[in-house]
Amino acid sequence: MFLTLRHIMLLCACVASNVLAELFTSMAHMQRALEAERDIAEEIRQYIRAQEEKLKNLERIASEIDQHSAKALENPEYYLANPVDAYLFVKYFTLDWDRDIDPVLKNNTGNLDDLGKKIELHRQDLPTYEDLTGTVNALLRLQDTYKLDTTSIARGDLGGSSSSQLSAEDCFELGRMAYNEEDYYHTLLWMQEALVRVNDTERQPVKRQAVLDYLAFSSFKQGNILHALVLTKELLLLEPDHSRAQSNKRYYEKLLAEEEQVNRHGDDGTIPIQNKRQVDNYRNSEEFVTYERLCRGEETQEYKHKHKLVCRYRDNKNPLLLLQPVKEEEVYLDPWLVIFHDVISDRELNVIKQLAVPKLGRATVHNVVTGKLETANYRISKSAWLRSEDHPVIERFNRRIQAITGLDVETAEELQIANYGIAGHYEPHFDFARKEEKDAFRDLGTGNRIATWLTYMTNVEAGGATVFPYIGVKLFPIKGAAAFWYNLYRSGEGIYNTRHAACPVLVGTKWVSNKWIHERGQEFRRPCGLNADE
Structure with missing residues (x-):
């Protein structure tokens, strides 16, 4: 922990009080005073370097926010009208903020306390975790209604309109929030995409082990026991002491032994994976299926009186x-x-x-x-x-x-x-x-x-x-x-x-x-x- 100016002044006072009465009587003590003077200078320099580093971090955050807002405000309706960009915006001011930005702000001293209060005041107009949940549900709803490919969405291709691309961590959070709702269908889709992208870059907040953990259990919940076992084994190679994975591995092996499916693979050697969308009775109804087909622009019935329309x-x-x-x-x-x-x-x-x-x-x-x-x-x-x-x-x-x-x-x-x-x-x-x-x-x-x-x-x-x-x-x-x-x-x-x-x-x-x-x-x-x- 770096010393504040108040701490430095207290240190100086303690040094002075210990030697002031006898300083002139010994040259050795006079030399020690010079060394204390040097140490005080170094303490001040360390404090300055620490504050400069904090200011650099604040400048980096300010630049990121400024660049984003400047681009978005050129055409706010166009920017926010894309659900992928909207998701990234909401995620930045919730998950990313709490992980990357809030600690930097809270690690400051002095007048920056006032800055924190001013920022919190502005945050009243910024997205909340409720907005994040709503935005994720919205993106998943669009994926279902319009039958959008997960990889295409992650690449920024959304119904012919381009948007920002999603990182492995962005895909992971989509899958994780679906998992928290026990929506294993979407968890599988987005964790699989995160697993592909987690290899693309070395420096990222999400680790391969975390993706495998969610992906394996969701595969099991969707009936893919063999695939869940393969993923769990890969997780244990990366993290041998993972106790839950060890327990799951034994459980999956027991289930497969009972079902005699250990060696069940496709003709090409791959493991067949099923992933069925989980919907209620109404969303399985003819009315709702027709509704979604019409939304996609499909023809659901021929109108025999069309020639009479004027x-x-x-x-x-x-x-x-x-x-x-x-x-x-x-x-x-x-x-x-x-x-x-x-x-x-x-x-x-x-x-x-x-x-x-x-x-x-x-x-x-x-x-x-x-x-x-x-x-x-x-x-x-x-x-x-x-x-x-x-x-x-x-x-x-x-x-x-x-x-x-x-x-x-x-x-x-x-x-x-x-x-x-x-x-x-x-x-x-x-x-x-x-x-x-x-x-x-x-x-x-x-x-x-x-x-x-x-x-x-x-x-x-x-x-x-x-x-x-x-x-x-x-x-x-x-x-x-x-x-x-x-x-x-x-x-x-x-x-x-x-x-x-x-x-x-x-x-x-x-x-x-x-x-x-x-x-x-x-x-x-x-x-x-x-x-x-x-």
């Missing part, structure tokens, strides 16, 4: 649309699903975003059991609600929606603005309340949601489509366009084929706005029909 200009004999009729593109006929193009300008979209940002909060869903709103892992986004009174642009846009749809928006819900986060998504759901959800909109007093207006406020580089699993429709965001559909038949019965989902955003930033129009006020604009399905 594009037209619509004015609804409304004064707002006489000079500039809306561009209407039919997407599906039953249920009726259309896209209205160029319904809002870039300037108006920017105003709405600026109004929404300060009000954004985690989006919630309605719990059919408790009747309360709550957050859920199947809906990852933040939302805000804007009223007509908030700005003339909101009031003008609401009137435009009314003119285009022909429905009364006075009883509609406020304009909801949604901003999707890393791999933001909303799994299949209905917009309307089913019969068992009697209290869903009771507080509004305006009946059920008769129709949905969904405005796309941004283009999305990859992913982020709105999909309808039961009719095989997929709508990819087009900035300034809006999707529209009825949720209820004229009888008030729900149209169940309107069940839809927001696919995970693969690369890019997704903003949308929703206008949910209710039954009250539509009695003469959309009167009841004579049969249930009209």
Whole structure:
């Protein structure tokens, strides 16, 4: 431990007090005083060198952070829109910070204590470990939904968009966090990638032994006992005294002996490895499988009435649309699903975003059991609600929606603005309340949601489509366009084929706005029909 100036001054005082009274009486003691003087100078130099080394470390950290922020701030949306770069950013200010940076800051003295306090104040706006967990889950969700190859992601190839490459340690942490969730499928994928990359460089935080330890046990949990044994033996070669590995080796050998699989290899001498994705019953369902296929842009069913779809200009004999009729593109006929193009300008979209940002909060869903709103892992986004009174642009846009749809928006819900986060998504759901959800909109007093207006406020580089699993429709965001559909038949019965989902955003930033129009006020604009399905 280096001496502080206070310690040095105390040392000088002790030396002086011991010899001051008799110093002049002996030349030998006078010489010892000169040696003490030399030692004091050396103590001061050691202290200076220590402080210079600390300052160099701080300068290195400052330079790294400055270079990263300067690059990212050139185009923040583009940088954070890539989930790999977002993961590395969040990891830097959580795992990397605690391991590499925090010790340097805490090892300082004097005025640097004030620096530490100032940095901690700024860290309130930086990512937390909760953000790290969410970011890792998001990256794994994208890997599953879009069937992304682990090696390609690690190399920075994400859906045709390039990003930073992942090191062995980056891959290891992804696998380790999956392991902590008992997700052995993703643990195997990312630990195998870490094992390949751990050989690429000598200086790195993660060791081969640590990767083998996680990889072996995850292989065992996925049913690959022979492969787990081979990996465990390799671990013991590197670390012979590893007690858990010794115990596991004996256990794997016992299991293999019982199953008589010791010599079971493939024709080429390799060990066959199985790694099945672990999902619940719903994610094995036809609906969810279709949802993910549509997200990837696949065709799930042929639409026999496709030749009847048309594009037209619509004015609804409304004064707002006489000079500039809306561009209407039919997407599906039953249920009726259309896209209205160029319904809002870039300037108006920017105003709405600026109004929404300060009000954004985690989006919630309605719990059919408790009747309360709550957050859920199947809906990852933040939302805000804007009223007509908030700005003339909101009031003008609401009137435009009314003119285009022909429905009364006075009883509609406020304009909801949604901003999707890393791999933001909303799994299949209905917009309307089913019969068992009697209290869903009771507080509004305006009946059920008769129709949905969904405005796309941004283009999305990859992913982020709105999909309808039961009719095989997929709508990819087009900035300034809006999707529209009825949720209820004229009888008030729900149209169940309107069940839809927001696919995970693969690369890019997704903003949308929703206008949910209710039954009250539509009695003469959309009167009841004579049969249930009209």
